[in-house]
Amino acid sequence: MGYGSWSSADWKKYSSAKISGKRVNDIYNATKIDKKYDPKYIKVRESFDSADHPVTTPIIIGLDVTGSMSDLLDVTAKRLGEMVKDIIERQPVEGPQIMFCAVGDSRCDRSPLQVTQFESDIRIASQLTELWFERGGGGNNFESYPLVWYLAANKTKTDAWEKRQQKGIIFTLGDDGFPEKLLAKEIEKVFGDYVREDIDTEALLAQVSRRYDVFHLMVMDRRSESTVKLPKWRELMGERAIAVTDVNAIPEIIVSLLESVAGRETEDIINSWDGDTQLAVRNALGGLPTQKRGALNSIIRF
Amino acid sequence: MDISDILKCKCCIDIFPEDISLAQPIYMALMLKYHPDRCSNPRAPEASAVINEMFGKLKKAHSLQEKLFRCGSQAIGIKYLMAVTQEYGVEYVGENAVWLLIKDDLADCFTRSEARTDLFFREYLPQQILAQAEMFLPFVTKVIDTEEGLLVETCKRKGELPLSRVLDFYGGKLDSRHAAWIISRLLGICCYAEARGIVWNCLAEENLFIDPAEHTVRVGGGWWFAAREGSRMIGAQSTVYACLSSLTKTDGTARHITDLECVKAIARRILPDDAPKAVIDYTESVCSSSAFEEMEKWEQVITDGFGGRKFTHMNVRLPDISESV
Numbered sequence: 001m002g003y004g005s006w007s008s009a010d011w012k013k014y015s016s017a018k019i020s021g022k023r024v025n026d027i028y029n030a031t032k033i034d035k036k037y038d039p040k041y042i043k044v045r046e047s048f049d050s051a052d053h054p055v056t057t058p059i060i061i062g063l064d065v066t067g068s069m070s071d072l073l074d075v076t077a078k079r080l081g082e083m084v085k086d087i088i089e090r091q092p093v094e095g096p097q098i099m100f101c102a103v104g105d106s107r108c109d110r111s112p113l114q115v116t117q118f119e120s121d122i123r124i125a126s127q128l129t130e131l132w133f134e135r136g137g138g139g140n141n142f143e144s145y146p147l148v149w150y151l152a153a154n155k156t157k158t159d160a161w162e163k164r165q166q167k168g169i170i171f172t173l174g175d176d177g178f179p180e181k182l183l184a185k186e187i188e189k190v191f192g193d194y195v196r197e198d199i200d201t202e203a204l205l206a207q208v209s210r211r212y213d214v215f216h217l218m219v220m221d222r223r224s225e226s227t228v229k230l231p232k233w234r235e236l237m238g239e240r241a242i243a244v245t246d247v248n249a250i251p252e253i254i255v256s257l258l259e260s261v262a263g264r265e266t267e268d269i270i271n272s273w274d275g276d277t278q279l280a281v282r283n284a285l286g287g288l289p290t291q292k293r294g295a296l297n298s299i300i301r302f
Numbered sequence: 303m304d305i306s307d308i309l310k311c312k313c314c315i316d317i318f319p320e321d322i323s324l325a326q327p328i329y330m331a332l333m334l335k336y337h338p339d340r341c342s343n344p345r346a347p348e349a350s351a352v353i354n355e356m357f358g359k360l361k362k363a364h365s366l367q368e369k370l371f372r373c374g375s376q377a378i379g380i381k382y383l384m385a386v387t388q389e390y391g392v393e394y395v396g397e398n399a400v401w402l403l404i405k406d407d408l409a410d411c412f413t414r415s416e417a418r419t420d421l422f423f424r425e426y427l428p429q430q431i432l433a434q435a436e437m438f439l440p441f442v443t444k445v446i447d448t449e450e451g452l453l454v455e456t457c458k459r460k461g462e463l464p465l466s467r468v469l470d471f472y473g474g475k476l477d478s479r480h481a482a483w484i485i486s487r488l489l490g491i492c493c494y495a496e497a498r499g500i501v502w503n504c505l506a507e508e509n510l511f512i513d514p515a516e517h518t519v520r521v522g523g524g525w526w527f528a529a530r531e532g533s534r535m536i537g538a539q540s541t542v543y544a545c546l547s548s549l550t551k552t553d554g555t556a557r558h559i560t561d562l563e564c565v566k567a568i569a570r571r572i573l574p575d576d577a578p579k580a581v582i583d584y585t586e587s588v589c590s591s592s593a594f595e596e597m598e599k600w601e602q603v604i605t606d607g608f609g610g611r612k613f614t615h616m617n618v619r620l621p622d623i624s625e626s627v
Contacts, residue, residue: 203588206547206563214548238552287552299389299408301537302554 010122011085018129019081024074030132033111037102037131039151040192047097047118047158047168056095057168058118058158059087059258060212062148064174064219065102066109066137072219073133075247076173081125083251088120092258093169098124101151102131103172106144106186107179109136113147113190118158141229142177145216146201147190149208150182154193161211169261170208171254173217173244177229178236202236213261215240217254217284221247239287249280256281260288305336308349313617314356314363320619322360329357356621363621369394371403371448378446378453384624386464388508389539391451393523395464397620399443400511402454402523409452411536417528418445422500437518438491440525462511462520467623469507469572478577479614481569482604484512487519488565489600492558492593495528501556503527505564506541507571514616529556541567562589562596578607 019027035041047058063076080100087096097118106112111134116127137143152170160166181198188194208214218228220243225231233241242257244250256269270282303317311317317332318325335341336349343349366381380401382394390408394401404412412418423439424432444455465484469476476484488505495502504524511522527542529535535556538546545563549555569585584603590596604611 199588200591202547203559203591206559207586207588209548210545210563210567236549238549240548240552297389297540299411299537299539300543301411302535 008085008089011081011125014122014125015081018126019078024077024133027129028073028077028131028133030130033114033132034130037114037116037127038111039113039115039147039155039190042115042151042155042191045099045115045118045151045156047099047156047160049095049159049163053095053097053120055160055164056097056120056158057093057160057166058156058212059093059096059098059168060101060148060152060156060170061098061254062101062103062145062170062172064104064143064145064172064176065131065133065135066104066143066174066176067135068137068175069219070135072175072221072247073135076219076250077128077133079248079251080128083254084124084128086251086255087258088124090255092255092264093262096120096258099156100124100128100131101148102133103143103145103148103174104134105137105140105142106147106182106190107140108138109134112136112144112186113151115151118156137176140179142179143174144182144186144190145172145174145178146182146199146204147186148172149204149214150187150191150199152212153204153208153210155191156211158211167261168212169258170212170214171217171257172215173219173250175219175223175228177232178216205236213240215242215257217242217244217250219247219250220245242284244280245283246276246280249277249284252277252281253284256285257288260285303332305343305345305349308332308336308352309345311352311356312622313619314360314621315617315619317353317356318360320360322364325357325360329353359621359624363619363624364397366396371446371450371453373446373448378448380453380455383620384464384467386466386508388523390524393464395458397460398458400456400458400522402456403448403450404452404454406451409447412445412452412454412526415526415528415536416530417500418442418526422528423498423525435494438487438494438520440521440523456522458511458520458522459513459516459518461513461515461619462518462522463514463618463620463623464508464522465510465512465519466507468512468514468618471618471623474571475574476572477614477616478574478581479608479612480514480616481573481577482581482608483517483614484519484572485565485569486600486604487517488568489593489597491519491521492561492565493597495561496531496558496593499531500528501531501535501558502561502564503529503535503538503556504542505561505568506539507568508539508541514618517613517616531556531558558593559589559591562593580606581608 099118100116102114104112114131183198184195259269332353338347371378382396384395386393391403391405441457446453504527509524511520534554580603
């Protein structure tokens with residue numbers, strides 16, 4: 001997938017018809033999973049170069065759609081479309097192809113993962129709004145964000161990697177912790193895959209990191225560090241567990257992180273934004289050492 | 303050897319013995335037999351070209367180059383066969399020694415490293431284990447502060463070749479059985495590190511030497527980036543950095559999983575596309591928390607992929623790779 005091009009006119013038309021002035025429940029009005037987004041039926045998701053996009057960068061965005069996110073889903077979901085517009089128009093990375101995932105809790109939800117295709121045009125937004133916001137989740141101190149990593153590691157094929165050894169980028173967004181392991185039975189339930197043993201989350205992150213730069217955005221609005229399990233995320237991902245203090249700034253933070261992955265200096269990125277957005281981006285990106293990532297073919301010091 | 307055998311030859315030892323004095327009469331005999339003036343076979347010109355090329359490589363391979371380094375009022379001379387550019391400087395490969403020239407601005411990575419001394423890898427080891435470990439451990443004989451940089455002299459066995467050059471010779475990928483024994487040795491090296499509570503943090507093609515005849519792998523460079531598990535690393539070469547977890551990239555702490563990820567990354571790079579599926583799947587799989595568990599899995603993969611262990615000859619030798627420098 002990934003053919004076709006994004007245009008502002010398409011977005012304006014789509015946005016005024018489907019998003020502007022509507023409540024989130026009206027935008028995201030699916031009441032059950034659409035089979036085409038069900039990972040059980042997905043053999044592989046492809047991000048390929050094309051005549052329109054000769055060099056592509058796969059981007060996966062996994063949004064927590066459990067009940068605890070309800071108060072933020074309105075803002076987040078509406079702004080995701082704007083974010084797509086920013087990513088496509090600002091091109092922080094070359095030829096972005098975006099795939100969305102809706103993430104729940106695979107220990108209790110009916111559809112803990114839904115996955116769109118990698119797309120480069122208005123279909124990104126339309127497929128996003130076809131996802132079902134199940135609003136489930138259990139009181140177990142985590143949601144199943146690692147499902148996105150499993151999917152990326154095992155069920156995506158990208159020209160970026162196959163042709164250029166260039167990593168894609170994964171963002172998961174949520175307000176909870178992560179499970180220590182993905183259970184073999186969960187994997188079977190969600191993906192229909194048989195694996196011999198449970199998969200340790202840390203090892204899974206290492207596996208997916210071979211082909212993707214992975215970030216988790218901890219949505220902090222009116223939530224404490226312990227609610228979003230900030231220390232635990234930092235123990236897992238270090239600097240790549242990003243604290244988001246202003247949910248409205250998520251699009252700009254994601255665009256900034258993409259620019260950071262592309263090697264732009266952190267300070268330059270922060271200074272490219274104004275006012276409250278700059279503050280939110282600074283809070284989010286403050287710990288990222290750009291130079292380390294930018295340093296190719298040289299010794300990296302600690 | 304008949305003409306079709308000669309035309310299949312890729313490595314010098316496919317035709318000649320390694321000893322040049324023994325190779326000379328064989329060369330003469332073959333040329334008498336297959337020189338186009340004497341042999342009417344239409345493929346004789348091709349065959350004699352192969353014979354000439356292989357013998358030419360063999361003769362050239364042992365011609366040493368000399369380099370002098372300034373050290374105060376003294377000059378330190380080395381004789382080497384090939385020079386390999388590294389991120390930290392230059393590696394000069396001799397027959398029985400390797401000299402690593404570490405650039406001045408990176409010399410502190412060596413001098414500050416706990417792993418710069420042999421003791422770091424060898425302390426408190428029983429003699430029996432040490433004897434086995436000597437097959438893959440770096441062995442430093444001298445460290446000289448020169449005006450060009452820090453010159454570290456190490457020992458190697460004559461048959462050991464830089465893996466990066468061997469890969470160049472084979473076009474970037476190895477036969478899957480050759481890749482398999484290299485992976486086995488590397489996992490063994492990881493087990494050793496885990497048992498000693500250290501992390502190599504340098505397992506990458508550019509730091510490894512292999513002996514194609516003996517099927518051994520030695521860590522021949524970059525070992526000064528090694529650190530004790532849980533302690534802070536000094537730095538990492540970019541190939542290794544690419545294998546670090548995001549947490550390690552943040553806190554710079556040495557973790558065993560780094561070595562295992564590095565080994566799987568090497569495996570993915572050196573294995574051919576037609577390697578057995580079990581082997582390919584292994585290289586893509588999640589790493590275990592322990593090198594010993596990983597070794598157990600790998601043993602099973604060898605059986606699944608190749609139907610058991612079988613010695614496989616790898617004929618590349620120094621003459622084959624030295625010319626490409």
